[in-house]
Amino acid sequence: MDVPKISEVANDDSLLEAAESAFMAQGPQPLIKDTGPRKSSNHWPSDEQPQLASQAEDMASLLLSNSSGSAISERLQRFAKDVGNLEGRASKYQSTIQRLQVQLQNLTEVGSGQLVAQLREEIRRLREENETLHSAVKSNTLKQKIPASQVPGEPGWVTVNNLMENNTETMSMMLYPDSPLMKRIDELQNINAKLFQANKDWHTKWEQLRQSKQAEKEDLAKSLEAANEEIQKLRAEIVSLQSKAKEEKDKVGNSRHKEKDAQIGLLKEQLTVFMQDFEKEKREKKLFQEKFQKKDKEYERLRIEHDKRVNALQTEVRLGEEKLKANKKDIRGLQFRVAELMDEVKEQKQRGHNATSRAASTSATIASATAASATTESATTASAKQPFIAQHQQGTSPSSSTSSQVYPSSTGSSLAKLYGSQFGIGHRQGPEELPGAWTCPDCTYINYPDRTVCDICGYKKTFDDLTGFSDVGELHSRGPSIFGQGLTLPDSVSEVEIDSSMDSTISFLQIK
Numbered sequence: 001m002d003v004p005k006i007s008e009v010a011n012d013d014s015l016l017e018a019a020e021s022a023f024m025a026q027g028p029q030p031l032i033k034d035t036g037p038r039k040s041s042n043h044w045p046s047d048e049q050p051q052l053a054s055q056a057e058d059m060a061s062l063l064l065s066n067s068s069g070s071a072i073s074e075r076l077q078r079f080a081k082d083v084g085n086l087e088g089r090a091s092k093y094q095s096t097i098q099r100l101q102v103q104l105q106n107l108t109e110v111g112s113g114q115l116v117a118q119l120r121e122e123i124r125r126l127r128e129e130n131e132t133l134h135s136a137v138k139s140n141t142l143k144q145k146i147p148a149s150q151v152p153g154e155p156g157w158v159t160v161n162n163l164m165e166n167n168t169e170t171m172s173m174m175l176y177p178d179s180p181l182m183k184r185i186d187e188l189q190n191i192n193a194k195l196f197q198a199n200k201d202w203h204t205k206w207e208q209l210r211q212s213k214q215a216e217k218e219d220l221a222k223s224l225e226a227a228n229e230e231i232q233k234l235r236a237e238i239v240s241l242q243s244k245a246k247e248e249k250d251k252v253g254n255s256r257h258k259e260k261d262a263q264i265g266l267l268k269e270q271l272t273v274f275m276q277d278f279e280k281e282k283r284e285k286k287l288f289q290e291k292f293q294k295k296d297k298e299y300e301r302l303r304i305e306h307d308k309r310v311n312a313l314q315t316e317v318r319l320g321e322e323k324l325k326a327n328k329k330d331i332r333g334l335q336f337r338v339a340e341l342m343d344e345v346k347e348q349k350q351r352g353h354n355a356t357s358r359a360a361s362t363s364a365t366i367a368s369a370t371a372a373s374a375t376t377e378s379a380t381t382a383s384a385k386q387p388f389i390a391q392h393q394q395g396t397s398p399s400s401s402t403s404s405q406v407y408p409s410s411t412g413s414s415l416a417k418l419y420g421s422q423f424g425i426g427h428r429q430g431p432e433e434l435p436g437a438w439t440c441p442d443c444t445y446i447n448y449p450d451r452t453v454c455d456i457c458g459y460k461k462t463f464d465d466l467t468g469f470s471d472v473g474e475l476h477s478r479g480p481s482i483f484g485q486g487l488t489l490p491d492s493v494s495e496v497e498i499d500s501s502m503d504s505t506i507s508f509l510q511i512k
Contacts, residue, residue, distance in 0.1 A: 076198070083195055090188055093181065 431437040436449030438461070445456040452461045 076202070079195075083191070086188060086191070090185075093184070097181070 430446075431448045432446045434449055437446050438449070438451075439446050440454040440457060440459045442459045443454065443457040445454060447454055453459065
């Protein structure tokens, strides 16, 4: 049987470890020559074990083709497992044989005495043979019967376990040499012989591998020792070189030591000067920053004040412009009002002349109807009553106009005194009985002529009301006429009196 070369598996550590473990696990095996009758067989295990036969064929083909060691190791491991299974089956067969022997013994007890006698004779003979074999083993007679050419390890030797303790096989072979069980036992013995040969080959291979590895280990140890010696030499050289370098450094350092000290001293002095300058600049910078912060704060304060003043001035300018615009607008309105008033005054003068001419025509009739005592009073009050007569002739009442008119307090008081003295009014009458009374446009209350605010609702008279240009209806009296019963209207009003009353009204409006 060919064995793989050492060079093919020398580098496969897993294969070496597996082979070593398999070889050591098997342990020593007794070698006994197979001297009994054995049928020759040139074939592999029978078809009852096809798996084992196929594995044995694969292993043989691998060994013959010198395949890789790992594949052979795997095949051998699986083959060893199958052999273990076969040994288990062999033990089962042995237990079956023992059971059959018990049954046979029972049958002999029940059967004829001749069969029992034969069996007893066979048992006795087997016992004697067993004793003979025991004695032969003890006296090494078996070794003397072995031919010199057949030594342990050669083909023809098989491994047998507990041969002396189990005699049932010998008895069965003697009794039933051609039985299927005996054939199976022969096949198993042949397989065992082949396995023993394979084990032997692997043992030889293992010894060769171990020797080669041992030689490699010795070579590596020698090379390692030489490398260590080389390292020691190199370390010694390094130490010597370091000492030489240190000596050279000391020599060079001593020559330059003084120069370096002088340079270091000069650098220290320069560093001191630089530090002093730096501290001085730092203090100056700090003072400058403080001054700058103060100036910055002062500038910020002045800027805020300036902004406030500018805003205030802008506000004043804006208010002044608005006020100027309003004053200009008021002036234009007043100028327009004054022009209208002048036109109105001219119309009033024209109406006064017309009223005077009409009053002259009717004065004769009025004078003839009055008594002699009333003639003097009529002449005295004619100038005051003439405007009312003119307004009465035009179809207006003394207290009504296109707008509520307000006379100056001096004029109103003089008129009140005049009318009171002429018409005998000695007490203060209601506002509707006084000339110049005005009606509030909100609550229609008639107020006194000298009032500018309504006594009921607080309405304030506007500029149009003061100038007499507001569109207000006629003022109707809610009481008796101011003239009373038996009083006569004034005969005429002179043009001078009308002009004086209009001038006082215009001056009052200008003051307002």
